[in-house]
Amino acid sequence: MSPTKRGVLLIVGALIAGGAGIGFGDRHLQQRAEAIEAELRSDHAxxxxxxxxxxxxxxxxxxxxxxxxxxxxxxxxxxxxxxxxxxxxxxxxxxxxxxxxxxxxxxxxxKGDDRARLAEQITPGDRAITIPVSGSAEIAGLLAPGDRLDLMLTYRDRSQRETVPLLADIPILATGARLGDTRIGQGPGRYDDLTLAVSPVEAARITHALAIGDIHVVLRADTDDTPVQGYRIDATALIDKSPAADSDSSRPDVELIIGGQR
Structure with a gap:
């Protein structure tokens, strides 16, 4: 083999060996980098x-x-x-x-925002619904979150207006934009609506009641768990005081759902 061919082969071999070395070196560096990165991830999650x-x-x-x-x-x-x-x-x-x-x-x-935390006050399975306080402003101005209410519905049945119990023992979540306890020295304030905690079925009843009549609120004592009997009051029941009328008015004519005991 001539010296020229031998020199060419040596140069080609050196280039191949150098390229292989660079490839192995790059792979080693990449593997090392991946190992260091994995170690950092495990140490610094x-x-x-x-x-x-x-x-x-x-x-x-x-x-x-x-x-x-x-x-x-x-x-x-x-x-x-x-x-x-x-x-x-x-x-x-x-x-x-x-x-x-x-x-x-x-x-x-x-910064704290009571309205943003309303969802945190609802028990899983319940819903929050807001009703106006028109027609019961005298007592509504004295209500506070945590109070419990009975709801009465007044609506027109054929030619006369009647009042029936709608729901009982319903807790108040908020009065207007006020959620939770009032600060010491702060008055009850004024508001136009009440937010109540109810079941989905009760929410549907309230929604329909608002569409056909007026809802009035009745405050319960904190320790009062007495169930409400079904009854129906109209103009005749207000005027006629005979025993027969009392017996008729005491007969449960409507279905009553008791709230707050689910």
Missing amino acids: TRSVIVARDDLPKGSQLSRETVALREMPLAFTHDSALADSAWSRIAGRTLDRPITAGRAILPAHV
Whole structure:
């Protein structure tokens, strides 16, 4: 073999060996990088939390434009940091203190809003429904969340108006926009509606009752668990005081659902 051919073969062999070495080196570096990344992930687990997109001053409103989701190491993330699943509870609310960009948002940063927490007051299986207080303003102005009510329905049956018990022992969730206990020294305030906790069937009854007549509220004592008997009151029952009339008026003519005991 001539020296020229031998030199060419040596050069080609060197190039092949060099390329193989580079390939093996790249693979080794990639495997090493993957191993280091896996080790970091195991040592520094992360979770997705809501953070301030920019520096937000006190009073800023939380919206999709002012916050972002970030993966943050568990070791450096506050236990109360809010995840994406909590967004519906804080969307639209305002900050009670300033937050710097990139910092996780905590419940303590968000100004309290009773209306935003209404869903948290509903027992699973119940529903919240709002009724107007017209027709019972005298007592309604003295009601508070936590009170229990009986509901009466007045409607027109053929040619005359009648009143019947609709529901009994229904708890109040909110009076107007007020949810929960009143602060010391704060009066009852004025409101135009009551929010009640009822079952889905009771919610349907109230909805239909509002469509055909007027609902009036009757306050119960805190310790009163007495069931309400069914009855029907009309103009004749108000005027006729004979025993026969009393017997007729006491006969249960309507079905009554007792609330608050599900």
